[in-house]
Amino acid sequence: TKLERVVAAMQLRHLKTLQPANDHIARITALCWSPNNRKLAAATADRVVHLFDESGEKKDKFSTKPADAKGPKNYTVTGMAFSPDSTKLAVAQSDNIVFIYKLGLEWGEKKSICNKFLQSNAGVTCITWPLEQPNELVFGVTDGTVKVGILRSNKGQKLYSADSFVVSLCSGPDGHSVLSGHVDGSIYRFSFDENGPSHGRIATHTCVPSALAWGESIVAAGNDGKVVFYDADGGVLQLFDYSGDQLGSIKEFTAACFSPSGESVVLGAFNRLQVYNLNLRRNLWEEAGVKVIENLYSVTAMAWKQDGSRLTLGNLTGAVDTYDACLRRHRYKGKFEFTYVSLSQVIVKRLQTGTRIVLKSHFGYEVLRINIYQDQYLVAHTPETLLIGDLESCKLSEVPWRGSGSERFILDNPAVCMVYNAGELSLVEYGRNEILGSARTEHVSPHFISVRLNEGRRAADAAARIFCN
Numbered sequence: 001t002k003l004e005r006v007v008a009a010m011q012l013r014h015l016k017t018l019q020p021a022n023d024h025i026a027r028i029t030a031l032c033w034s035p036n037n038r039k040l041a042a043a044t045a046d047r048v049v050h051l052f053d054e055s056g057e058k059k060d061k062f063s064t065k066p067a068d069a070k071g072p073k074n075y076t077v078t079g080m081a082f083s084p085d086s087t088k089l090a091v092a093q094s095d096n097i098v099f100i101y102k103l104g105l106e107w108g109e110k111k112s113i114c115n116k117f118l119q120s121n122a123g124v125t126c127i128t129w130p131l132e133q134p135n136e137l138v139f140g141v142t143d144g145t146v147k148v149g150i151l152r153s154n155k156g157q158k159l160y161s162a163d164s165f166v167v168s169l170c171s172g173p174d175g176h177s178v179l180s181g182h183v184d185g186s187i188y189r190f191s192f193d194e195n196g197p198s199h200g201r202i203a204t205h206t207c208v209p210s211a212l213a214w215g216e217s218i219v220a221a222g223n224d225g226k227v228v229f230y231d232a233d234g235g236v237l238q239l240f241d242y243s244g245d246q247l248g249s250i251k252e253f254t255a256a257c258f259s260p261s262g263e264s265v266v267l268g269a270f271n272r273l274q275v276y277n278l279n280l281r282r283n284l285w286e287e288a289g290v291k292v293i294e295n296l297y298s299v300t301a302m303a304w305k306q307d308g309s310r311l312t313l314g315n316l317t318g319a320v321d322t323y324d325a326c327l328r329r330h331r332y333k334g335k336f337e338f339t340y341v342s343l344s345q346v347i348v349k350r351l352q353t354g355t356r357i358v359l360k361s362h363f364g365y366e367v368l369r370i371n372i373y374q375d376q377y378l379v380a381h382t383p384e385t386l387l388i389g390d391l392e393s394c395k396l397s398e399v400p401w402r403g404s405g406s407e408r409f410i411l412d413n414p415a416v417c418m419v420y421n422a423g424e425l426s427l428v429e430y431g432r433n434e435i436l437g438s439a440r441t442e443h444v445s446p447h448f449i450s451v452r453l454n455e456g457r458r459a460a461d462a463a464a465r466i467f468c469n
Contacts, residue, residue, distance in 0.1 A: 009277055009288040010264040012311060013324045016056045018042070021295070021319035028314025029077045031301040034086040035131065036105070040303070040312060041089055042320050043077040049091065051103075054305075056322055059107050067097035067118060079169070081129035081137060088114065090137050090149075092127040096120070098139055098149055098156075117149040117156040125166050132175030133192055140166025146180050146190065159190055160199045168212040172232075173262050179218065181209035187220060187234065202234030211253045215262025216278050217285065221253035227267060227274070229285050238285050240276075250274075257302035257311065259325065261342030261364075264288070266311060268299025273313075280343065280366075307358045308341030336372055346370065348378060350391065357394050359387060362433070377411045388417045388428050395431035416451050427451060 019028075019042065030043040040052040043064075051060040066073050075095035082089055089101045100115035122141035129137040135151045138159065145161045146169070168181035177191040187209055190199040207222040217237055218230040225243035230236060242250045255268040265285075267274040275288040301314035304325070312322045327340040331351070339347040343366040346359045357378075361367060365382035372378050372391070380387040386401035388409075403421045410418035416436070419426045427436040436453075 009327070010259065010266075010275055011326060011328075012266070012273065012275065012291055015310070015322050015324045017319065017321050018052055018056045018058070018312070019050065019318065019320040021315070021317040023317075025316055026318035027300045027316045028318060028320060029301065030080040030092075031303040031312055031314050031320070032080045032082055032089075033303045033305045033310075033312070034082040035084055035306050036086040037305055037307050038086065038105070039082070039103070040305075041080055041082070042301075042312075042314060043080055043091070044318060045076075047073060047075065047077055049077070049080070049089070050320075053107070062101075062111060064091055064093065065099065065113075067093065067095040071095075078123075078125050079127035079139070081127050083129060083137075084131050084134045084175075090127055090129060092124040092139055094123040094125075096123050096141075098124055098127065098137070100137075100149075100151070115149070115151050115154050117147075117154075119147075119156070126169040128169045128171045128178055130171040130175050130178060130192070136192065138169060138171075138178045138190070140169050140180055142166070144182060146178075146188070159197070160188065162186055162188055162201070167208055167210050170212050170214050172214050173216070177214075179212060179214055181205070181212040181220065183208055185209065187212070187218070187230075189232070189234075202232075203230055203236075211256035211267055213256040213258045213265060215258030215265060217262075219256055219258075219265050219267070219276075221256060221267055223252040225250050225253075227253065227276075229276075240287065252298070255299045255302045257304050259304055259311075259342060260306050260308045261345050263342050263344075264325075266302065268302055268313065270298050271296045273299070307347055307356075308345055309339060309347055332370070332372060335375060338370060340367070343367065344382075346380070348372075348391070355391075357389065357391055357396070359389065359396065361385060361387065362398055373409060373411055377409070377417065379409055379417075381405075386419070386428075388419075388430065390414075390430045393430065397428050397430055398433050399428055399435050413451050415453060418451065429453065 026045040032041050042050045047064045053059050075093045078094050079092040091099045096119040098117040102112050102114040122143040125140050127139040137149045140146050144164045146159045147156045148159050149156050162182045164182035164184040170179050180188045185205045186201050187203045189202045205220045206226050207224040209220040211221040213219050221227045227240040229238045251270045253267045253269050258265045263278045265276050273291040276285050277288040279286050297316040303312045310322050311325045314320050329339045331337050337349040344361040344364050346367050349356045361382050365384050368381050370380045376391050378389040385398050387398045389396035408420040417428045425441050426438045
């Protein structure tokens with residue numbers, strides 16, 4: 001039912017151990033997925049970065065370098081972040097430096113250091129790289145300053161100072177904003193605004209916000225057993241208090257990570273994962289369950305794959321585990337598998353070849369139903385839009401649509417889908433999020449209709465002509 005879809009719960013199922021645990025403390029200090037879903041980077045206590053492919057196979061590794069080439073290796077990797085184009089990896093280190101490694105898109109490409117941001121007297125504590133800021137990454141340092149590293153000039157600049165040790169950083173869902181959490185409990189928001197950068201303190205959390213993340217809301221947690229959801233301006237939306245837990249099972253929340261849709265969030269604690277889902281109907285966060293995992297110990301790092309299908313954890317003993325994450329999954333005609341990673345995002349997998357395409361409503365609308373025609377053309381309905389795609393070219397379109405539900409789709413043209421509804425024919429070009437044109441006609445047979453695109457005008461004024469014989 002519609003109500004069941006609105007309150008669907010995120011399910012986590014252990015999929016694979018990428019790196020086994022040690023019999024001693026050897027924490028995973030950082031984890032991150034590349035935006036193109038092809039690489040996972042994990043930093044270990046011995047300052048080595050391990051690189052895995054999307055299936056979890058270890059493909060490469062490299063040792064990081066100290067800020068002083070002749071100095072001792074007594075630093076810690078405190079954070080990592082991939083560039084928006086997935087070709088570079090930023091590594092933050094406690095010895096006052098951020099290195100950016102050029103990895104390339106393909107495995108086996110030569111690695112090189114293309115940028116470095118050396119700080120004079122403060123260790124780097126955390127880092128984030130906003131998705132819409134390809135030339136600016138943000139990092140925090142021990143003196144409470146939040147800085148931006150500008151790749152073009154290879155220089156770091158101060159964004160603001162909170163006069164309190166920076167313990168956490170995360171990027172906002174808009175790709176232009178960041179949050180910083182500080183030892184005094186303060187949470188600051190910074191935005192790379194078109195009208196000029198802006199920042200300010202938006203909240204004071206109940207403890208040190210060591211677990212901080214930003215999706216549909218902001219979530220913060222730490223060592224007092226309280227999970228607080230804030231709005232973008234710092235107003236408290238909800239508070240979940242586990243400090244009086246009689247079993248004493250929640251000692252401290254150490255990490256937080258939102259799904260790419262921002263509608264689910266997982267918080268890591270000792271031997272457990274706390275899952276929350278956004279109830280869209282009530283606009284409230286709800287506890288979706290607790291996953292107790294014996295011998296997990298403390299979660300030290302978390303990263304969610306950009307397509308929403310995998311959540312990866314690192315722990316205090318050096319283990320790296322990946323979990324399958326979805327709301328529901330079902331098969332279509334025995335040929336395709338639909339994995340709903342959020343209400344508005346579905347991974348469509350061709351079972352015969354394993355190839356996948358991510359179907360996502362960019363307006364955040366719930367995907368209500370999906371059909372696949374001729375084993376190639378995908379059509380999905382949301383309450384306000386129509387998503388049409390070609391599985392061969394991986395081109396997807398989302399156009400405004402309030403149809404009758406009895407539309408007819410004519411798919412004979414390799415570039416254009418013709419949609420006939422209530423006496424009106426509309427044209428949608430695969431890969432463009434607008435209707436090219438519409439015409440009133442009673443001719444719906446492909447034998448009587450042909451379409452020609454003006455290939456010389458691919459911009460917004462692209463022309464389409466309908467010929468009815």
